[in-house]
Amino acid sequence: xxxxxxxxxxxxxxIFNQGKPNQVDALIxxxxxxxxxxxxxxxxxxxxxxxxxxxxxxxxLPPSGGSIAVNGKTARQARLDFDYGMAFQQxxxxxxxxxxxxxxxxxxxxxxxxxxxxxxSREMLELVKLPEFGDNYPWELSGGMQQRIAIARALAxxxxxxxxxxxxxxxxxxxxxxxxAELTRICASTHKxxxxxxxxxxxxxxxxxxxxxxxxxPGRITTVINVDLGERSEDTREDGEFFKKITExxxxxxxxxxxxxxxxxxxx
Amino acid sequence: MFAALWEAYKAFGRAVDDxxxxxxxxxxxxDASMPHISTILGSFSKAEVRGRPGIVGGAVLSGSWFTLRxxxxxxxxxxxxxxxxxxxxxxxxxxxxxxxxxxxxSQTVPLIALAPLIVGWGNRLKIGSVHWQPWxxxxxxxxxxxxxxxxxxxxxxxxxxxxQSLELMDSxxxxxxxxxxxxxxxxxxxxxxxxxxxxxxxxxxxxxxxELSAGVSGGVGRLILDYFQxxxxxxxxxxxxFIGAAVLGLVVAAGVNGLELVLTRHRPKAAL
Ligand SMILES: Nc1ncnc2c1ncn2[C@@H]1O[C@H](COP(=O)(O)OP(=O)(O)OP(=O)(O)O)[C@@H](O)[C@H]1O
Ligand SMILES: [Mg+2]
Numbered sequence: 001x002x003x004x005x006x007x008x009x010x011x012x013x014x015i016f017n018q019g020k021p022n023q024v025d026a027l028i029x030x031x032x033x034x035x036x037x038x039x040x041x042x043x044x045x046x047x048x049x050x051x052x053x054x055x056x057x058x059x060x061l062p063p064s065g066g067s068i069a070v071n072g073k074t075a076r077q078a079r080l081d082f083d084y085g086m087a088f089q090q091x092x093x094x095x096x097x098x099x100x101x102x103x104x105x106x107x108x109x110x111x112x113x114x115x116x117x118x119x120x121s122r123e124m125l126e127l128v129k130l131p132e133f134g135d136n137y138p139w140e141l142s143g144g145m146q147q148r149i150a151i152a153r154a155l156a157x158x159x160x161x162x163x164x165x166x167x168x169x170x171x172x173x174x175x176x177x178x179x180x181a182e183l184t185r186i187c188a189s190t191h192k193x194x195x196x197x198x199x200x201x202x203x204x205x206x207x208x209x210x211x212x213x214x215x216x217x218p219g220r221i222t223t224v225i226n227v228d229l230g231e232r233s234e235d236t237r238e239d240g241e242f243f244k245k246i247t248e249x250x251x252x253x254x255x256x257x258x259x260x261x262x263x264x265x266x267x268x
Numbered sequence: 269m270f271a272a273l274w275e276a277y278k279a280f281g282r283a284v285d286d287x288x289x290x291x292x293x294x295x296x297x298x299d300a301s302m303p304h305i306s307t308i309l310g311s312f313s314k315a316e317v318r319g320r321p322g323i324v325g326g327a328v329l330s331g332s333w334f335t336l337r338x339x340x341x342x343x344x345x346x347x348x349x350x351x352x353x354x355x356x357x358x359x360x361x362x363x364x365x366x367x368x369x370x371x372x373x374s375q376t377v378p379l380i381a382l383a384p385l386i387v388g389w390g391n392r393l394k395i396g397s398v399h400w401q402p403w404x405x406x407x408x409x410x411x412x413x414x415x416x417x418x419x420x421x422x423x424x425x426x427x428x429x430x431x432q433s434l435e436l437m438d439s440x441x442x443x444x445x446x447x448x449x450x451x452x453x454x455x456x457x458x459x460x461x462x463x464x465x466x467x468x469x470x471x472x473x474x475x476x477x478x479e480l481s482a483g484v485s486g487g488v489g490r491l492i493l494d495y496f497q498x499x500x501x502x503x504x505x506x507x508x509x510f511i512g513a514a515v516l517g518l519v520v521a522a523g524v525n526g527l528e529l530v531l532t533r534h535r536p537k538a539a540l
Contacts (some may be wrong), residue, residue, distance in 0.1 A: 059436050079441050088441045092432050094535065105450065109440045137534060165440075261463045 004072030006161050006193035007034040007057055008188035011064035014052050014219075016213045025218035026052040030066070032212065032221065036160065039187060041204035043249065049219025050197040054163050056194065058086060071160065082110065084161040085154030091146035094139035099149055100114040100125065106157045121136045124152040144175040148182070155190065162194045164188075167170060169199065177237075180206055184232045201253075203230045205245045206232060223252040271305045278302050282356070302434055303504040308511070311504040312369035322404055324505060332361030336404060336489065336516050339475035342410020349411060350418030350467070358426040358452065359417075359444065368423075375416045379474070383481035402484045414467035421463025425451035427454025458535070461528045468520045476513060488512045 014027040026049040034040045042050045055061040057068060059075035070078035078084060085106070094101045103121040112120070113244045125131045128148040130141075134262055138146055147167060168176045180203060187194055198204050205227055213223040227245050229236055236242055281297025290460075295301060312325035357364040359433065387405045429451050437447045479489030492509040 015421075053437070058439055060438055079439065081442065084439070086436060088432050088436070090430075090432060092430070092436055094433075094451070094454065095456070108450070109437075109442050109446055241334050 001231060003036060004069070005033050006036045006038070006071060007032065007195060008067075008069040009033070009053075009057070010067045012053070012056060012068060014049070014056055014061065014063045015064045018064065022123035027056070027063075028220045030219075030221055034193060036189060036193050038210065039184075039196065039207040039208045041196045042214060043198055043201065043204045043211060044214030044218055044219075044253070046199075046215040047219075048216035050214060051165050052219065053214075054197055055167050056196060058163050071233060078161075078258055082106070082157050084163050085157070085159040087147075087150050087154045087162070087164045087167040089166040091138070091143070091150040093146055093149055093153075095138055096136065097138075099130075099136050099138060099141065101155050102149060103156050104136065105153060111159055120156060121152075121197055124156055125188075127155070128152045128182070142175075144171050147171065147179065150175060151183070151186070155186070155192075158190075162192050162196075164194065164198045166199065167196075168203065176200075176203070181232070181234070183207065201246050201249050202237070202242075205229075205242060205249060206236060211245075211249050213249065222255070225249055225252060243248060274302070274305060278304070299503070300353070301503070304508060307504040308534060311502065311508050314502075314505070324508055326447055327491060329485065329490065331491040331509070332512040332516045334476050334488060335472075335479065335487040335513075337467075338406045338479075339410050339520060340523075341444055341472040342407040342475060343413035343414045343464075345407060346414030346467055346471060347464065350415040350463075351422055353415070353419045354422035354426055355448065356440045357423055364423075371419055373417065374412070377408075379413070379477055380481070382412070383478050386412070386478070387481060387483075405485050406475050406478040406487070408450045409476040410471040413470035414473035417463045417466035417470065418460070419499045421459050421466075425459030428459060429455045429498050457531055461524075461531065464527070465521065465524050468524050469517065471511075472517050472520055488516060 009030050009032040012027055012030040012032075016022075016024040016026055030053060032040075032053075044050055053055070054059065056063045057070065057075060059079040068075045070098075071083050073081070073083070091266075093099070094105070097105070100118070103124050104117045107117045107120060115257050122134070125134050128151060130145060130148060130152075133145065133149075134140060138149070139216060140231075147170075151167065154164075168179050171179060183194075184207060194207075196204075196207060199208075209229060211225045212221055213225065214217050214220065215222045225245065225248055226258065229239065229245070230239055278297045281293050281295075281302075284293075286293045299307075312323070312328070314324050328484035353367070357367055378386055383405075386408050387402070391402075397456075411428055426448075433455075433511055434447070437451055442450070476486070476492075478484075479487040480493055484490065492506065492513065495506045495509050
């Protein structure tokens with residue numbers, strides 16, 4: 001691989017409320033490298049620190065220890081340079097702005113002029129296949145459509161890295177599979193690096209080059225599973241290899257819990 | 269509707285001589301306390317009290333217009349002050365902790381006690397070559413009452429955006445000012461509108477009461493007092509001034525409602 005890794009975490013720790021009785025060891029000693037162009041999913045039971053890891057990488061939370069580099073810079077510099085775009089579980093569109101103005105938000109903040117903004121936002125609407133909805137207000141769109149607009153907004157200033165926290169978590173199964181196919185299409189055509197948090201094993205396997213399995217209390221990485229399914233299509237979901245990987249991830253998730261219990265016994 | 273109730277209550281009170289099962293009715297119903305609606309309406313076209321030209325209707329109208337201008341100016345000043353306070357309190361947590369109790373405390377000072385105080389201070393105040401005018405005390409009183417609901421409503425609105433929206437702005441490396449303009453202020457609009465309605469009502473009350481204690485003539489507040497004192501023989505006249513004050517309140521409320529329609533035309537109905 002040439003160039004710096006998209007994300008490089010070394011020994012990252014995050015402890016909330018340190019020293020107080022309600023202390024939470026959200027992340028302990030996390031090492032993770034994501035190469036440019038990779039699609040990496042984080043999966044694990046609720047509370048294992050997936051969102052925390054993503055926020056630390058995004059420089060929305062300071063780490064308690066360890067080092068983080070994004071595109072070879074500090075996380076803070078990467079944020080100031082618009083090196084990443086974020087998408088959350090809730091689309092989080094601003095209800096007082098038309099759809100197209102929502103997509104233009106990051107461009108406004110970067111000081112792009114009007115003509116450049118509108119050209120780019122039209123382009124983004126085409127990319128997420130909602131060209132005719134630019135002048136609608138967000139509440140006139142379905143949940144899936146809103147989420148597509150949120151992705152368009154994240155991609156608007158063309159950041160090399162996408163950080164996504166369960167972006168499809170609130171969607172129904174059909175819409176969800178459709179959105180997964182769309183996301184792989186968009187990422188392939190725009191050469192993005194993606195770190196993607198999810199609760200769904202098939203979603204992680206379908207989307208990723210690598211699935212990172214985490215376990216809670218304290219939050220840490222237990223297993224990393226490489227996935228090589230070639231180009232994704234609807235047939236991928238029927239593929240034998242796809243199911244094999246799903247089983248592998250599921251066992252890694254169980255193993256994490258068993259391991260934690262086993263160690264608990266050993267310590268005693 | 270209101271007129272019908274008024275007359276019905278009056279007729280009932282007359283019939284039972286203001287007593288029902290030994291209880292006094294809450295309001296006297298004789299002609300001095302509750303004139304007939306027709307008498308009140310008739311008073312509008314009567315000649316003004318001694319020495320003043322024109323008719324009562326004209327005086328009420330011009331008095332209401334005078335007070336309206338003072339109250340609206342007060343509302344605008346109160347809005348600016350309230351917004352500024354809310355923005356500062358939203359920006360600095362320490363300031364919020366320190367100031368918010370005083371903002372609340374400011375409203376517990378009784379209006380009647382405060383009005384002469386403001387007038388007294390004002391009279392001694394001189395900014396450059398500009399002397400403090402009595403009408404400024406009235407506007408000040410309006411602003412003093414109006415700023416409170418606006419400051420509190422605006423603060424709630426400015427703090428209403430979800431954590432996720434704030435993180436989104438952070439992820440764009442947006443400055444605090446950018447976040448204020450693009451996220452906090454628009455998000456505060458639905459909270460501000462009811463606050464401005466309360467503020468508007470308070471501004472009208474403040475203006476009328478302040479007129480009385482500041483001795484500013486020309487407003488509807490002063491008119492109520494004048495009619496009380498000089499027209500004891502004609503109680504209906506006092507009510508014409510009351511109607512003027514009520515219409516004044518309605519006009520201000522209608523203005524705010526119009527503003528609301530304009531500002532919320534693109535919002536989902538459920539969110540309001
Ligand atoms: N701001 C905070 N203050 C204190 N504790 C926090 C804070 N944010 C997260 N935590 C704790 O850190 C741990 C990890 O939280 P995190 O949100 O990263 O989990 P997650 O893996 O994203 O869970 P989920 O799958 O439910 O979203 C949890 O135990 C949580 O209670
Ligand atoms: Mg989470």
